[in-house]
Amino acid sequence: MALNLITDVVGLAVGHASDPVLASGVTAILFDPPAVASVAVLGGAPGGHDTTMLEPHMTVERIDxxxxxxxxxxxxxxxxxxxxxxxxxxxxxxxxxxxxPLASAAILFDLLNGGDKNWGRFPPYRELGYAAAVAARPGEFPLGTVGAGAGATTVTLKGGLGSASAVTPSGHTVGAIVAVNAVGTATLGDGPWFWAAPFEQGTEFGGRGWPSQVPPEALELRIKRAPGTSTTIALVATDATLTKPQAKRLAIMANDGLARAILPAHAPMDGDTVFAAATGRRPLADEEDLTELGHLAAMVLARAVARGVYEATALPFPGALPAWRDRFG
Known part of the structure; x- marks a missing residue:
């Protein structure tokens, strides 16, 4: 039975490592065998490791x-x-x-969330990365305030780690995993409704739908005022067989899932880095099949964003942002 997680794509394993005192963490997604991959970066303030090699004109085809x-x-x-x-x-x-081993990475800014960042000479992230990789397993994994989402925030609510999956009409599985640390908001105004509501499956993030009328204040600009405190980062994966240029196109199309779930998106101080990976277990029929894949990937990523916020729990520090469930039950 599908788990509604990125691990519904066969060949993927996910592991988290979190430090509650640090209020930060790492999520590792491992491919076995290595996957064809690319990336699309639409935010103005990204941070990445070995992302240039994922461009279609670069030599490396697959990553671990x-x-x-x-x-x-x-x-x-x-x-x-x-x-x-x-x-x-x-x-x-x-x-x-x-x-x-080839591992591409993206980072988010969570240095001002109240956690103890006085780690001494060397930061703890190498050890957290190691622990996350060792913990990686296929199947179920937790969402919310865990792994890369441990210290994530939005402008109004605690952010978190989200995931979702779906199957295209032609039978390809698509999954997404995202750490939601947006400069903007995933919800409408001060209410419980998610911007991603039209794409919700069942009650995966509360089943609230949209309000009967969108409140005018929901369309006003709400952003974090401290510069550089954002960056939403994600991976979409599929079991389809893709070339590297096709994986690039998938990453570009999927990145619009952030724009469907977060307002605003692709801002100057956001990262909006979305990786795309293909495990190559099912051939594509044609370019229309790829369009179908990208269309669904954007909706799956939007759902994953909402799930990350919905599943989050507040950090235990004075002045910490409330979680969605703290405010709306």
Missing amino acids: AVVLSGGSVFGLDAAGGVQAALREAGRGFRLGPAVV
Whole structure:
């Protein structure tokens, strides 16, 4: 039975590592076998590791992992921890006796959320990355204030780690995982309604739908006023067989899922980095099949955003933002 998680795509394993005192964490998504991958970055303030190699004109075709991390630039160390765990497992690109795991990563800013960031000389993200990779398993994993979503926030509510999945009419599975640390809001005004409500399946994020009339204040600009405190990062994955240029197109189309779930999106101080990975278990029929895949990926990512906020719990610090459930039950 489908789990409504990115691990519904066969060949993926997800692991989290969180530090409640630090109020931050890492999520590692491992591919077995390695997956064709690309990335689309539409925010003005991204942070990434080994993302350039994912462009269609670059040589590398497949990667072993995608890493989502808190910690701003310090969180880039998480990729090294994931690579260490993969190397211990004998996984990676082989050049003679050398084994080189390939892990692309994106980070979000959670340094001002009340957690203790006085970690001394070296930040803890390499160890958190290692722990997340070792913990990675297929199947179920928790959502909300966990992994890369541990310290995430939106302008009005606690952010978090979300995931969702679906199947296209032609039979391809599509999944998304996202750490929601948006400069804007995932909900309408001061109410419980999610911008992603039209795409909700069942009651996966409360079943509230939209209000009978959108309140005017919901359309007003609401953003974090502290500069550089945002960045939403995500991965969409599919079991379809894609070329690297097709994976790039999938990432671009899926990135619009952020614009359907967060207002505003693609802002100067957001990251809006979306990776796309294809495990290659089912061939595409034609370009229309790819369009169908990208269309669904955007909706699945929008749902994952709402689930990340819906499942979050508030941080236990003075002045911390409330969680959705604190305000709306």
